[in-house]
Amino acid sequence: xxGVTQTPKFRVLKTGQSMTLLCAxxxxxxxxxxxxxxxxxxxxxxxxxxxxxxxxKGEVPDGYNVSRLKKQNFLLGLExxxxxxxxxYFCASSYSGTGVHEQYFGPGTRLTVT
Amino acid sequence: xxxxxxxxxxxxxxxxxxxxxxxxYSSSVSVYLFWYVQYPNQGLQLxxxxxxxxxLVKGINGFEAEFxxxxxxxxxxxxxxxxxxxxxxFCAVSDQATAGNKLTFGGxxxxxxxx
Numbered sequence: 001x002x003g004v005t006q007t008p009k010f011r012v013l014k015t016g017q018s019m020t021l022l023c024a025x026x027x028x029x030x031x032x033x034x035x036x037x038x039x040x041x042x043x044x045x046x047x048x049x050x051x052x053x054x055x056x057k058g059e060v061p062d063g064y065n066v067s068r069l070k071k072q073n074f075l076l077g078l079e080x081x082x083x084x085x086x087x088x089y090f091c092a093s094s095y096s097g098t099g100v101h102e103q104y105f106g107p108g109t110r111l112t113v114t
Numbered sequence: 115x116x117x118x119x120x121x122x123x124x125x126x127x128x129x130x131x132x133x134x135x136x137x138x139y140s141s142s143v144s145v146y147l148f149w150y151v152q153y154p155n156q157g158l159q160l161x162x163x164x165x166x167x168x169x170l171v172k173g174i175n176g177f178e179a180e181f182x183x184x185x186x187x188x189x190x191x192x193x194x195x196x197x198x199x200x201x202x203x204f205c206a207v208s209d210q211a212t213a214g215n216k217l218t219f220g221g222x223x224x225x226x227x228x229x
Contacts, residue, residue, distance in 0.1 A: 004157070031215055040123060042204055042219035043158075050214050058216070090157060094215045100146045100165060100208055101215055105157035 001026050004106035006091050012112045013081040021076040021109050023091030030096035032074040033058075033103065034066060036087040043090060049074055050096070081113045116141040116207050118220035126226045127195055135190040135223045137205030145207040147188040148217065149179055152202045161203070164188065175199070200227045 007022045023032065030051050035043040035058075045058030047066040055066045063085060065077045074093075078085060088110050092103040121136040139145065146165050150158040162173025169181040179190045188205060202224045206217040 033216070040221050042118075042120075042221045043217075044219070045216060048214060048216060056214075059218075092158075096215075100163075100210070102148070102160045102163065103158075103215065103217060105150075105159070107155075107157045 003027065004091055004093055004104050006089075006106040006109050008109060009107070010110050012114065013078075014114055015082060017081050018077070018079050019081065019111075020078075021089055021091075021111075023074045023076070023093075023106060024072055025074075025091075025093040025104070026072065027093060027095075027104065028071070029093035029104075030071070031094045031103075032068065033092045033094075034064070034074065034076045035090045035092065036060065036085075037090060037108070038087050046076065046089075081111075083113045085111065086113045087111060116145060116209060116218045118205050118207055118218055120203075120205055120220035120223050122223050123221065124224045124226065126228060128228050129197055130194050132191065132193050133195050133199075133225060135203050135205075135225070137188045137190065137220055139186050139188065139205070139207050141186075141207060141209065144210045146210060147179075147181060148206040148208070149173065149177070149188070149190050150204045150206060150219075152204065152222075154201070158204065161190070195225070195227050197227050197229060199225060201225060 033048040034046040049068040091106040095101040149161040205220040
């Protein structure tokens with residue numbers, strides 16, 4: 001099992017450009033998440049999904065869009081990149097059964113917006 | 115809404131010495147508590163979690179944490195650290211009342227183990 005994978009690993013964008021980050025998981029998890037990590041601020045939830053075809057806003061959703069067309073994939077889009085979106089982006093997934101379950105994280109995507 | 119405060123942003127420690135990483139949280143509802151570790155240039159992985167029951171929780175790599183409800187704390191400890199414990203550690207909470215297993219993270223504590 002590959003677990004959670006993210007594509008690409010690194011990207012540099014100019015202000016105003018767009019891009020899509022891809023997250024894939026092979027654990028048949030219902031729940032998927034996108035976070036951004038900034039120094040001293042921990043990880044902050046951007047958007048999440050509790051199942052195929054459903055998405056919801058997290059703590060910092062502005063400037064981002066997401067789609068979950070297939071259960072195993074969760075895409076994060078930036079329509080018009082801004083320098084404030086320079087960050088490391090992590091995708092995670094978790095099981096949805098009774099109780100609470102750990103989240104499994106991908107290796108991250110380092111994005112720089114100039 | 116919840117919030118998590120990790121009181122130390124950096125903790126230098128000598129090899130084989132003990133370490134304690136402090137975590138306090140606030141929430142209007144009951145929460146589940148987690149500690150995650152991030153090794154350099156990697157994603158996060160779970161160290162341990164508190165769901166219910168005994169307030170002392172043991173995790174991987176010799177780490178343990180104690181839940182203190184009255185002080186709303188969940189401090190992480192290891193009696194003797196190794197060079198390989200150099201990493202960033204994140205405390206997180208999950209609201210028991212809301213579906214989705216969403217996590218709220220603290221700002222992280224960077225541990226540097228010196229020989």
